[in-house]
Amino acid sequence: MRLLFDANLSYLIIKKLEGIYQNCLHVTKTELPTPAEDIAIWNWSRQNQYMIVSNDEDFYHLSSLYGFPPKVVLLRTGNQSTNQLADLLILHKDDIEQLWASQEYGILEIF
Template identity: 50%
Template sequence: MKILLDANLSFRLVKKLADLSTECLHVTRTGLPIPASDVAIWDWAKKNGYLILVSNDEDFRFLLERFGGPPKVILLKTGNKSTEEIASILLKHKSGIIDLAESDDVDLLEIY
């Protein structure tokens, strides 16, 4: 599954999430201007086949409600955490993330 990480997350997560997805990309590697708007990130993910967008920005929930998926959204509601902690949290929820990717009915996974 192709996963795009929002700019509010560390680019270092790409390597740390290799067990979750070998096609993980940070938004700074997309060629979009920095900072990119949420809509530009959303459109880029959709055009480039990224099934899941991971962020802690609630605006992506609103884009999902407005446009529907894909991309599906993983919304991190964990507060400020280190890159290691975020990676651990995401890997701990691997089965839920796989379920999200495979679901025809669910487009949002909130992780607390």
């Protein structure tokens, strides 16, 4: 399972999750320009087989328009600290793994 964290999430989340999710990458560590456009992140994720983790609703719309891959974990939590988001992603690890394995679903919304 490969997770790409969008720029709207702190790059520090990678350190907090590295023992839980082995293949995490922040968008700033890709060859994409900073800031990268959502469609560029979408295309990069599809080509490199990553699942996008974001709180940007635009990825929900891209998923509705283009389908998957890439799959999207959409965080609908409002403003949360990096620690709170990391805890939430740890809590929902089984759900995220199920999304990764699913042939039917392309988006997981976490509230």
